[in-house]
Amino acid sequence: IWWLDPELTYGNAKPFVFTQGHSVCNRSFFPCFDTPAVKCTYSATVKAPAGIQVLMSATQSTYLEEEGVYQFYMEYPVPAYLVALVAGDLIHADIGPRSRVWAEPCLLPTAISKLSGIVERWLTAAESLYGPYIWGRYDIVFLPPSFPIVAMENPCLTFIISSILESDEFLIIDVIHEVAHSWFGNAVTNATWEEMWLSEGLATYAQRRITTETYGAAFTCLETAFRLDALHRQMKLLGEDNPVSKLQVKLEPGVNPSNLMNLFTYEKGYCFVYYLSQLCGDPRHFDSFLRAYIEKYKFTSVVAQDLLDSFLNFFPELKEQCVESKAGLEFERWLNATGPPLAEPDLSQGSSLTRPVETLFKLWTTEPLDSVAAASSVDLTKWRTFQTVLFLDRLLDGSPLPHEVIKKLSECYSSQLDSMNAEIRIRWLQIVVRNDYYPDLYKVRRFLENQMSRMYTIPLYEDLCTGTLKSFALEIFYQTQNQLHPNLRKTIQQILSQGLNPLPAIDTTAVTTDTPAMVLEDKVSEATNGAISLRDVNVSA
Numbered sequence: 302i303w304w305l306d307p308e309l310t311y312g313n314a315k316p317f318v319f320t321q322g323h324s325v326c327n328r329s330f331f332p333c334f335d336t337p338a339v340k341c342t343y344s345a346t347v348k349a350p351a352g353i354q355v356l357m358s359a360t361q362s363t364y365l366e367e368e369g370v371y372q373f374y375m376e377y378p379v380p381a382y383l384v385a386l387v388a389g390d391l392i393h394a395d396i397g398p399r400s401r402v403w404a405e406p407c408l409l410p411t412a413i414s415k416l417s418g419i420v421e422r423w424l425t426a427a428e429s430l431y432g433p434y435i436w437g438r439y440d441i442v443f444l445p446p447s448f449p450i451v452a453m454e455n456p457c458l459t460f461i462i463s464s465i466l467e468s469d470e471f472l473i474i475d476v477i478h479e480v481a482h483s484w485f486g487n488a489v490t491n492a493t494w495e496e497m498w499l500s501e502g503l504a505t506y507a508q509r510r511i512t513t514e515t516y517g518a519a520f521t522c523l524e525t526a527f528r529l530d531a532l533h534r535q536m537k538l539l540g541e542d543n544p545v546s547k548l549q550v551k552l553e554p555g556v557n558p559s560n561l562m563n564l565f566t567y568e569k570g571y572c573f574v575y576y577l578s579q580l581c582g583d584p585r586h587f588d589s590f591l592r593a594y595i596e597k598y599k600f601t602s603v604v605a606q607d608l609l610d611s612f613l614n615f616f617p618e619l620k621e622q623c624v625e626s627k628a629g630l631e632f633e634r635w636l637n638a639t640g641p642p643l644a645e646p647d648l649s650q651g652s653s654l655t656r657p658v659e660t661l662f663k664l665w666t667t668e669p670l671d672s673v674a675a676a677s678s679v680d681l682t683k684w685r686t687f688q689t690v691l692f693l694d695r696l697l698d699g700s701p702l703p704h705e706v707i708k709k710l711s712e713c714y715s716s717q718l719d720s721m722n723a724e725i726r727i728r729w730l731q732i733v734v735r736n737d738y739y740p741d742l743y744k745v746r747r748f749l750e751n752q753m754s755r756m757y758t759i760p761l762y763e764d765l766c767t768g769t770l771k772s773f774a775l776e777i778f779y780q781t782q783n784q785l786h787p788n789l790r791k792t793i794q795q796i797l798s799q800g801l802n803p804l805p806a807i808d809t810t811a812v813t814t815d816t817p818a819m820v821l822e823d824k825v826s827e828a829t830n831g832a833i834s835l836r837d838v839n840v841s842a
Contacts (some may be wrong), residue, residue, distance in 0.1 A: 400439045447753065
């Protein structure tokens, strides 16, 4: 249960509270069998002060204004982790015949402009693929930046972090992914956290079928290429023999299942589901199977064998061919082998969008550098967000870059990227940090001074503390910590404390009063060599 003071909301007007049950956190909210194997209906009565709007993941709700009491009822059985509550200064607007968006008053116009009309389009596309939407309403509530993840598929009421509103393409993908969970995860649920891919892998596959239907195959392939790049990056960090890369992960006693959530759950799971679809020869045949799978198992929890047995029974010709035992692609190997997916999808339909990214990356990383040719080859302002982040991610993978390259990249793109969304800006700033490019460090400070979410702070603090810029990170943290949720503040303190004595909680007013003016101002250094000197910070101030 996350309690927020008004200062941690966008409106700064009223307190806010929300719950986040996934994976096993709702035991701190109400007594329950906190396992996805157990499902039940629920009812709830909530009393709140006047002016506080209360919402829950329920199919029915009423409000007794004189008593200030809300009553909720979920008529379909759900696992405990999908019971969710949010309360705060929230208002709504209808964005479709069965959808409305909830947000703080200052955010509502933006939310309406981003989502009006298109959520119904996504729901209709999903229904054409996987059968009727069974939950009645599909509403969305935008939460303050303290929300610890990007989105959560609570039935009837998807939770989404407000920070994502400025990144249109990420917003589209994230909402469609949560829409897909209405079938895969919410209606049919993995019975054990050791097989989370049954929810996330299938939802990712369904999400990409929906985006293909609504935005075309090229866009879907671009987004998939971006995610698979990230999967291989994570695999390189963890090692190919790491047990967390299995689809059937062994959950040791005392381990929080959320610790097993990683890109393998999503992308390796997706690749296995995609492989199954290719065995059918036509994705529409696989859509028919998934409709039958949902109809058979809705409101229950399943294991992988249920899915695979149903698949082979639905396609008896494949069962006769013993596709489950095909050498090198055995179903058992898909589930229990470590390392990368045994097969990956053909993304050639996205080449019109991915090839320019590959070309530009080669221009900037081929020696000797022809900066004029590289700078003039592409106008990034005309690219899709996923093209730009794919390009920047590959530069990140290659960092540190030669000084001449990072200098020319900054001259060419830095001012353009300033006006782009946060998903793009954070990647450029990570490149700045990993290359110790001091002339652009003031932009890192400015970014962190205006961010309060985990997704846009933790990666930068980790990069700052890995290199030579920990003192710079400490300065920023001491200035901004009071605007961060205590949980996020604690996480950043742990990052900053690595290799140091534990950091005390700091009164930022004391830091402001007792320390000299910060060296890194919110402007480019005028030093002739372009470098910025950093001073040590007294961590016990």
